[in-house]
Amino acid sequence: MTVDAAPARDPQPRSRYDFTRVQLGELLADQPRYRVDQVWQGLYGPNGDPESWTNVPKALRSRLSDVLAPALTPLTESVSDEGDTSKWLWSLHDGRQIETVLMHYPDRSTVCISSQAGCAMACGFCATGQAGFDRHLSTGEIVEQVVRARARAAETGRRLSNVVFMGMGEPFANYDRTWAAVERINDDLGLGARHLTLSTVGVVPGIRRLTTESLQVNLAVSLHVANDDERDVLVPINRRYRLAELAEACADYVETTHRRLSFEWALIHGVNDTDRHGRELADYARPLRAHVNLIPLNPTPGYRVRGSTPDRVQAFARHLRDLGVNATIRRTRGTDIDAACGQLRATHSGSSPVELI
Ligand code: SAH
Secondary structure, eight states: OOOOSSOOOOSSOOSGGGOOHHHHHHHTTTSOTHHHHHHHHHHHSSOOOGGGOTTSOHHHHHHHHHHSOOSOEEEEEEEEGGGTEEEEEEEOTTSOEEEEEEEEOSSOEEEEOOSEEEOSSOOTTOHHHHHOEEEEOOHHHHHHHHHHHHHHHHHTTOOOOEEEEOSSSOGGGGHHHHHHHHHHHHHTSOOOGGGEEEEESOOHHHHHHHHTOSSOOEEEEEOSOSSHHHHHHHSGGGGTSOHHHHHHHHHHHHHHHOOOEEEEEEEBTTTTOSHHHHHHHHHHHGGGTOEEEEEEOOOOTTOOSOBOOHHHHHHHHHHHHHTTOOEEEOOOOOGGGTOSTTOOOOSSOSSSOEEOO
16 A cells, blocks of 8 residues: 555545635636635634625525535434533445544543545454445545534534544545645644644555655554564554554654654553563654553454453553653543444444434
8 A cells, every 4th residue: 555646636526625725716706806715714714604604795605505515414423421522423425424523621622533434454453444445535524524523612612622633544545635634724724733633553655754744743653562473463554564664754753843753552451461562562662752642442343352451551551651651541532422442433323322314
C-alpha cells in the first residue's frame, strides 16, 4: 500500500463542505463577487444551513439549499456517560455508513472522526478492521462530521476544542482528502493545529509526508506491540512497514516539527501486557520521548481475547513509568454504546440508541 501519489479529487461534491472557493465561484457566477465570501462564511459559521443565511436573497437561499446539501444523514444517535459521550451513525449518499463520537471532558470537548468508511488495515482486535474496507471519505464528508459535532456541542453551551482522527479508517491511506480536511478545520473552522491529532497504524509514507506539511498537528501511532514478530500478527501492516523504519520516520517527525508524538497501546490479556512487552515498549518509546496512551482493550465481536485486568493495566503503567516513560491510562468512553476505541463498525448496535429515522 502507498500513500496517494496524485492529489485525489472527487468528481462531484458530495457534501456542502466539498466545495472549494473556486467551485463556489463557478456556482455563483451570476452573482456579485462578494457572494462567495458570504456563502463561505455561512458554511463555516455557526449554522451551515443556507436557509438560515438572512444576508443572502431568499431565492438564492433555496437554490443553495438544493446544491449545497449535507452529506451526512443521521441513522441513530446514542448517548452515554450521562450525556458526555454521543455517537452518531451516519448514512452517506451511497448508503455507506460511518460513525462519529463527541466526548465532553471538564476542560475540553473532543470529536473523534472517521476518514474512511471501513478500514483495510485488518487489525484483528478492531471492529472496523474486522468489517473491512468500503471506501474513502471525501474531504467534505470528513469536515462535515466536525461541523455537526460543533453544532451539537454548542447546543449545550460547550465549545468544540479538539479533533482526533481516531474513528473509522486509516487517515494516511486517504492522505490527500484527509489533509485537505485538516486545512479546512484549521483555516475555516478555526481549530488550531495543536488541537488536531492524526492517528495512524504506522503507514510510514504518510508520516513522512506529514513531516513536510506546514501545519503541525499531533501525531499518534497505534503501536500495540514493539517487536516485529508479534506486531506482524497483531497489526498486519507491520509486514510492510517494520518497527525500525517506523521509529525513524517518527524521530524525523518529532525533530522537524517539535510536535508531540504519542503511542496508542490497547492492553490485551496475555498478548501484549507482560513485563517483557513493557520493557520492549519502553526501549522503543524512550528515545522518541513519546507519550504512551494505554487503552484497556474494548470488546469487539470478532476477537475472543479479553482486555487486561484493571490491576494489570495499573501495573503495566507503573512499570513504564519506572522505566522512564510517560504513560497515561485512557478512561474508556461509550463502551455501552459501542462508541469506544476499536468498536466502531457502523451497524445498528449498542444499547438503546435514540432512533432518529
Ligand atoms: N487507523 C488509525 C486510526 C484509528 S484510531 C489507527 O490505527 O491509528 C483507533 C484507535 O483505537 C487505534 O489506536 C486502534 O488501535 C485502537 N483500537 C482498535 N481496536 C481497539 C479495541 N478493541 N480496544 C481498544 N482500542 C482499540
